Every structure is written in C-alpha cells, then in structure tokens.
Amino acid sequence: MNSFIYDIPTKVYFGAGQLAHLGEELSNYGKNVLVCYGGGSIKKSGLYDQVIAEIRRAGLTAFELSGIAPNPRVTSVNEGAAICKRERIDVILAVGGGSVIDCAKFVSVAAFYDGDAWDIMEHKYEPTKALPLLDISTISATGSDMDAGGVISNEATQEKIGFSIPGLLQPKVSFLDPTLTYSVSQRQTACGSADILSHIIETYFVPEDGSMFLLDRFKEGLMQTVVRYAPIAMEEPENYEARANLQWAASWAINGFTSALQNVAWTCHPIEHELSAIYDITHGLGLAIITPKWMKYILDEKTVGRFYDYGVHVFGIDGTQAPMDVAKQAIAATERFFYETLGLASTLSAIGIDDQHFALMAKRACGGDVLPGFRPLQQADVEEILRMSL
Amino acid sequence: MNSFIYDIPTKVYFGAGQLAHLGEELSNYGKNVLVCYGGGSIKKSGLYDQVIAEIRRAGLTAFELSGIAPNPRVTSVNEGAAICKRERIDVILAVGGGSVIDCAKFVSVAAFYDGDAWDIMEHKYEPTKALPLLDISTISATGSDMDAGGVISNEATQEKIGFSIPGLLQPKVSFLDPTLTYSVSQRQTACGSADILSHIIETYFVPEDGSMFLLDRFKEGLMQTVVRYAPIAMEEPENYEARANLQWAASWAINGFTSALQNVAWTCHPIEHELSAIYDITHGLGLAIITPKWMKYILDEKTVGRFYDYGVHVFGIDGTQAPMDVAKQAIAATERFFYETLGLASTLSAIGIDDQHFALMAKRACGGDVLPGFRPLQQADVEEILRMSL
Numbered sequence: 097m098n099s100f101i102y103d104i105p106t107k108v109y110f111g112a113g114q115l116a117h118l119g120e121e122l123s124n125y126g127k128n129v130l131v132c133y134g135g136g137s138i139k140k141s142g143l144y145d146q147v148i149a150e151i152r153r154a155g156l157t158a159f160e161l162s163g164i165a166p167n168p169r170v171t172s173v174n175e176g177a178a179i180c181k182r183e184r185i186d187v188i189l190a191v192g193g194g195s196v197i198d199c200a201k202f203v204s205v206a207a208f209y210d211g212d213a214w215d216i217m218e219h220k221y222e223p224t225k226a227l228p229l230l231d232i233s234t235i236s237a238t239g240s241d242m243d244a245g246g247v248i249s250n251e252a253t254q255e256k257i258g259f260s261i262p263g264l265l266q267p268k269v270s271f272l273d274p275t276l277t278y279s280v281s282q283r284q285t286a287c288g289s290a291d292i293l294s295h296i297i298e299t300y301f302v303p304e305d306g307s308m309f310l311l312d313r314f315k316e317g318l319m320q321t322v323v324r325y326a327p328i329a330m331e332e333p334e335n336y337e338a339r340a341n342l343q344w345a346a347s348w349a350i351n352g353f354t355s356a357l358q359n360v361a362w363t364c365h366p367i368e369h370e371l372s373a374i375y376d377i378t379h380g381l382g383l384a385i386i387t388p389k390w391m392k393y394i395l396d397e398k399t400v401g402r403f404y405d406y407g408v409h410v411f412g413i414d415g416t417q418a419p420m421d422v423a424k425q426a427i428a429a430t431e432r433f434f435y436e437t438l439g440l441a442s443t444l445s446a447i448g449i450d451d452q453h454f455a456l457m458a459k460r461a462c463g464g465d466v467l468p469g470f471r472p473l474q475q476a477d478v479e480e481i482l483r484m485s486l
Numbered sequence: 487m488n489s490f491i492y493d494i495p496t497k498v499y500f501g502a503g504q505l506a507h508l509g510e511e512l513s514n515y516g517k518n519v520l521v522c523y524g525g526g527s528i529k530k531s532g533l534y535d536q537v538i539a540e541i542r543r544a545g546l547t548a549f550e551l552s553g554i555a556p557n558p559r560v561t562s563v564n565e566g567a568a569i570c571k572r573e574r575i576d577v578i579l580a581v582g583g584g585s586v587i588d589c590a591k592f593v594s595v596a597a598f599y600d601g602d603a604w605d606i607m608e609h610k611y612e613p614t615k616a617l618p619l620l621d622i623s624t625i626s627a628t629g630s631d632m633d634a635g636g637v638i639s640n641e642a643t644q645e646k647i648g649f650s651i652p653g654l655l656q657p658k659v660s661f662l663d664p665t666l667t668y669s670v671s672q673r674q675t676a677c678g679s680a681d682i683l684s685h686i687i688e689t690y691f692v693p694e695d696g697s698m699f700l701l702d703r704f705k706e707g708l709m710q711t712v713v714r715y716a717p718i719a720m721e722e723p724e725n726y727e728a729r730a731n732l733q734w735a736a737s738w739a740i741n742g743f744t745s746a747l748q749n750v751a752w753t754c755h756p757i758e759h760e761l762s763a764i765y766d767i768t769h770g771l772g773l774a775i776i777t778p779k780w781m782k783y784i785l786d787e788k789t790v791g792r793f794y795d796y797g798v799h800v801f802g803i804d805g806t807q808a809p810m811d812v813a814k815q816a817i818a819a820t821e822r823f824f825y826e827t828l829g830l831a832s833t834l835s836a837i838g839i840d841d842q843h844f845a846l847m848a849k850r851a852c853g854g855d856v857l858p859g860f861r862p863l864q865q866a867d868v869e870e871i872l873r874m875s876l
Contacts, residue, residue: 109489321699
C-alpha cells in the first residue's frame with residue numbers, strides 16, 4: 097500500500113436551489129467575472145439568465161467566453177486568457193459540462209502566461225498560479241468539478257492531451273444541482289454514465305497493492321450507483337434521486353479519493369483520447385467501445401481476482417462459481433450494460449471508424465514506449481485492442 | 487433528499503513516513519507552534535522527540551500544552567488559550583488521539599476570547615476566528631482529524647458537551663501514519679473500533695429521505711472495513727493493512743461526507759456523553775454497551791428496512807429470510823462483534839455503573855425535550871434504553 101496526499105479542497109453546494117449562493121461565493125474572489133459556457137444550451141434552458149441575474153444582484157460585472165466546444169480546443173483557451181488579461185478578470189465561472197470546466201481550468205492558468213497556452217501542455221511554461229475558478233455543472237460525466245485535471249485538444253496537430261495540476265486547478269466552489277441535469281438527453285446521459293463507470297474501472301482494476309479494502313468497497317458502491325441509476329435517469333429524466341446519485345457519483349469517481357494509493361496509471365482513457373483526438377467522438381462512447389475489449393485482452397490468471405470481485409460485488413454474479421467463469425460473466429455484464437442498457441454502439445465500425453490510424457493512435461497512447469496500467473501495454477497490445485474494437 | 491453543503495478542506499498526509507512533511511506544513515502558518523499532547527505516551531514512543539526535531543529543523547519555536555486528559559477538560563482549554571495569548575502562538579499542533587485534537591480545536595478558538603472557554607459552550611461568545619490547527623493522529627477512533635467538531639467536559643458541572651463549528655475547526659493538515667497506531671493497546675483498539683462503527687451507525691440508521699443510495703453503499707463499506715480489520719489489528723498490532731484501513735475509515739466515518747443530506751441527529755452519542763460525563767468511562771466502550779440496546783428498542787415495522795440492509799450488506803446475513811428475522815440477526819451480529827470479537831463489556835453493571843443517575847442522564851440527553859433521531863426519543867425512552875443496558 098502506497099502513501100498518499102489527500103487534498104480535495106473544493107466546496108460543493110449540492111441540491112436543488114443552491115444557485116442562490118452563487119453571488120455570495122463569487123464575491124469572495126473579486127468583482128470581474130468571466131462566465132465560460134458552450135454552445136448556448138444554457139441560454140435555452142434559462143440557466144444563463146439566472147446566472148447573469150445572480151452576478152448582477154451581487155454587484156459584480158460579467159464578461160463572457162462562449163462557444164466552448166465538446167473536446168475543448170486550445171484556441172478557446174487562448175481566447176479566454178486574452179479576455180482575462182484585457183478585462184482584469186478576478187474570478188472565472190464555468191457553466192456547463194466537463195468540456196467547459198476543463199477549458200476554464202486551463203484558462204485560469206493561461207491567464208498568467210503571455211504565449212500560446214499549448215506551451216503549457218508541452219511544459220515550456222509551468223504554471224504556479226491560477227485565477228480562482230467556480231463552476232456550475234450541468235451534466236454528470238467527467239466529474240471535472242472536484243478534480244485538478246482536464247483534457248484539451250489541438251486541432252492543428254490532432255492532439256488531445258490530459259493535464260492535471262493538483263493544488264492549482266481544483267475549483268474553489270462547485271454548484272451541483274441535479275435539476276440542472278434534467279435536460280440532458282437520453283443519449284448524453286448514456287455517454288456520461290459510461291464515462292463515470294470508466295473512471296471507476298480505471299482506478300478499480302489495479303494490482304492489489306494499488307488499493308485498499310475500504311476504497312475497493314467504495315468504488316464498488318460507486319459502480320453499483322451508476323449501474324442502478326443510469327437507466328432510470330434515461331427513462332425518467334426528471335427523477336431527482338437518479339440524477340442526484342449520478343451527479344455525486346461523477347464527482348467522487350474522479351476527485352482523487354478513489355485513486356489514493358494507486359501506483360498505476362489509467363489505460364482506457366489514454367487509448368480513447370487518441371480516438372477522439374482524430375475523430376471527435378463523444379468521450380464516453382469511445383470508452384464504452386474500448387473498455388470491454390481491454391478487459392478481455394488483459395483477463396488472465398494474474399488479473400482474474402479483480403474481475404471476480406467486480407462481478408460479484410457490482411453485478412451480483414454468483415461467487416460460488418470458478419473465478420474465471422465469474423470474470424467472463426462480469427465482462428459480459430459490462431457489455432450488456434454499455435450496449436443494451438445504455439444503448440451505445442459496441443464497435444468502432446458502427447460509428448464509421450476504420451483501422452487506418454490505429455498504428456499512430458497506439459503509438460501516441462503508449463507515449464512511444466509503454467502504456468502503464470493494471471497490465472502494462474506495448475504499442476502492439478494497444479493496436480490489438482483497437483482491432484478487437486473494430 | 488435534502489440539499490447540503492460539502493466542505494471538507496483538510497489536507498491529509500497518509501502513510502508511513504509522512505511526518506517528513508511536518509516542518510514545511512507548519513511553516514506555512516507561522517513561527518510559534520503550540521504542541522498539544524496528553525499523558526506522555528508520545529514521549530515513550532519517541533514521537534515527541536521526532537516532532538520537536540522536525541519543528542526545530544524548520545526553524546520554528548515549540549511551546550507546550552501537555553497533560554490533556556481523555557474526555558478533555560475545559561481547564562486544559564483555558565490553559566492552552568492562555569499560552570496562545572502569552573506566547574503569540576501562530577499555529578497549533580495536536581499530537582495524540584481524539585481527546586487531544588478536540589481540546590486543541592477548542593483552544594484554537596478560545597485563544598481569541600478573554601473569558602472562560604466554557605462560555606463558548608453556553609453561546610455567550612460565538613467564535614468567528616481560529617488559530618490554524620494541524621494534527622498528528624495516534625489512534626483510530628474519533629476521527630477528529632477531518633471534522634469540525636469535538637467534545638469537552640466540565641468537571642465542575644459534570645457536563646460533557648459536543649461542539650461543531652464548520653468552516654472554522656477543521657484541521658488545516660492532518661498526518662495519518664498507520665505505524666503510529668501500532669502501539670495502541672488491544673483494548674484501546676477495541677474501544678476505538680467501537681467508536682468508529684458507532685459513528686457510521688449513527689448516520690446509517692436514518693429515515694430513507696435522510697440518505698442516498700451512493701452514501702448508503704459507502705457507509706456499508708466503512709462498516710465492513712471496521713468489522714474486518716478491528717480483530718486483525720487486535721491480534722496483529724503491526725499489521726499495516728489493518729491499521730491503515732481502520733485509520734482511514736475513522737476519518738471518513740465522521741468527516742461529514744456520510745452525513746451529507748441528513749435531516750436527523752445522532753442518538754447513541756448524546757446518551758453515551760451523559761454516561762461518560764458522570765463516570766469518565768471510555769467513549770467507545772459506552773457506545774458499545776448502549777448501541778445494541780438502542781437498536782432493539784427502536785426496531786419495529788417502520789425501521790426494519792434499514793436493519794435488513796445493514797444485516798445483509800455489512801454482516802452478509804441471508805437476505806431471503808423475513809426482514810424482521812434478518813433485522814434481529816443483524817442486532818445479534820452487532821452484539822457478537824462488540825462483546826465477543828472486540829471483547830468489550832456488554833452491560834453497565836459489568837463496569838460498575840448502577841441506575842442512580844439514569845433520570846438525570848436521560849433528561850440531559852433529551853435536552854429537556856426530545857432526543858431527535860431515526861426514532862425520536864423522550865426522556866422515558868432513554869431511561870428505558872439505559873435500564874436495558876444495566
């Protein structure tokens with residue numbers, strides 16, 4: 097068991113009606129607020145008007161960075177950083193899903209750098225300060241609202257890179273109002289739930305010394321929550337219980353609590369990032385396609401114990417059977433969840449992706465060397481997993 | 487499901503050897519350090535010398551408040567507050583168990599008040615600021631290392647009162663090194679484990695709208711952790727896995743995460759506090775005696791569902807039986823855990839307590855009115871539970 101530092105300082109207002117605290121919280125950090133959002137769905141829903149009204153009521157001034165795309169681009173980051181400098185922004189408010197929050201995080205550090213924000217990805221500039229960031233999360237998926245990381249894409253280079261700066265990028269305050277996720281479509285609810293489940297799988301499938309009993313049980317509880325409530329939220333979009341459980345699970349799947357002690361890196365996320373860097377597909381969908389193939393590829397006598405626990409504790413599979421049988425049933429249950437319950441595509445070819453970039457994607461996923469994880473993968477392994485996903 | 491504010495800012499260094507970061511963390515808060523500790527066990531273990539060495543290495547100056555008793559007294563708080571004022575203390579370091587940390591928390595606010603610290607308990611002074619508090623926890627029990635509360639006794643009035651000031655009293659940084667709990671005796675390990683389990687029971691046994699699926703599963707994971715590792719830690723005091731799981735469970739049992747959403751108060755703790763206010767018994771022992779009797783007293787058709795989940799998910803009781811049968815077996819399993827596995831006394835008479843103060847204790851526990859909880863209790867109910875505990 098490794099030692100670790102636990103440091104998750106984000107304050108969370110959870111529940112319906114909590115936006116009433118927005119003005120008082122923003123006021124703690126200054127007067128000029130940069131409101132970051134995406135394609136305008138928050139205008140349709142009325143959330144935009146509510147946010148602006150709260151900002152005005154608190155006597156603050158709102159500036160805007162809009163049009164942040166899913167798989168957010170570094171061009172948006174540069175645009176946001178320029179506004180911060182020009183308008184002397186004191187505090188950033190991200191209103192939207194993970195893409196908007198990720199972009200805003202990156203803006204919060206790029207605001208103190210005069211070059212291209214992509215330089216930060218290439219470690220030409222190491223951020224040491226950030227503008228305070230608050231957020232209102234509108235979809236249960238990436239859980240960007242309590243963690244220090246994000247993902248930014250560069251269209252010019254077809255790269256999509258994750259970043260994490262603990263101590264600097266965690267939002268100061270997050271507003272999680274499950275009613276704001278009522279309008280998330282059935283399909284986006286499915287993709288978001290796949291993303292949450294994948295985050296937990298990445299930290300659950302680790303060698304035994306990479307976790308602890310207490311955290312394993314918590315991760316199983318998180319996975320049970322997703323398996324139970326995702327289909328309910330898809331069928332009954334205004335089911336508060338379902339939306340609330342998914343939203344809190346999304347945050348805790350990735351805020352750092354579950355990955356404490358871990359000595360291995362994630363596997364499916366790096367592979368998927370290469371996919372969506374080239375094809376711009378929804379992150380959760382890519383993960384749903386790849387994860388079960390990865391599971392099949394790494395299942396062996398050494399890894400079977402973890403799959404056994406997963407099957408018994410998450411899907412309630414009869415544990416009196418042989419471990420390898422339980423493991424295979426657990427993978428089949430995962431497939432049923434992704435492809436039948438959530439209704440997501442099960443192959444890359446079903447979403448129009450062929451094998452032409454597999455070699456490049458595999459190479460990038462491995463960083464030119466090896467992709468560490470529960471079972472470390474070479475480029476050839478990743479290519480095989482992609483081929484299994486065709 | 488209620489709305490809630492989640493705010494647990496404490497940074498935790500978890501694991502063997504993390505004390506190497508003590509100097510750098512203390513330095514963030516100032517130069518004059520008040521080291522608070524108890525009866526000297528940290529001198530025997532060598533921890534005291536290590537702490538003083540780290541403080542000196544960082545160029546800081548150590549002052550001392552020693553002799554803090556189990557069930558800490560307000561007299562210690564007043565003494566500590568006087569040192570803070572006289573020596574211009576910048577930061578407080580509590581080294582010890584829950585009693586030491588609780589006392590240090592109260593000192594951190596009393597340092598800004600010129601009267602008797604007990605006035606704070608009686609709301610004659612409402613603290614608005616506190617000296618920063620860091621701690622090194624040496625026993626897995628109260629989990630005072632991540633929460634905003636504590637308990638202080640007043641010998642003069644035979645009162646023992648809990649306090650909680652969220653936003654003010656959470657430690658800034660906690661050091662949880664499981665190896666520092668190796669020297670905790672078998673008996674103290676038992677009492678501490680009973681305390682942890684009781685904290686979770688207090689937040690688990692609530693009406694359905696007082697919790698959420700995700701948190702229920704987490705609480706069950708916490709309870710499983712205690713049930714599994716307490717006996718291992720008692721048999722093998724230097725089992726790192728057992729000590730680490732108990733220590734992290736102790737923090738998460740009470741840091742506020744599990745009680746988010748709750749709309750009911752604790753029951754067994756207020757009753758036990760009246761017991762130990764008069765008899766000065768170990769808190770966890772008192773809880774172990776009272777909790778199963780309280781369970782029997784409140785079990786009925788309305789509450790049986792919670793007991794059923796508890797029995798099936800924590801003790802693995804066969805869920806195909808009638809819920810009331812499962813519930814009774816769950817209470818019996820709880821008794822076996824407290825009285826056989828942990829080896830604690832099962833009755834008050836076994837520890838020399840008779841019924842002479844029951845009426846007073848019941849009255850105080852109810853605050854003169856009703857003790858809220860899963861099932862609200864009148865004074866007569868509390869007296870009956872105490873009588874069942876004889």
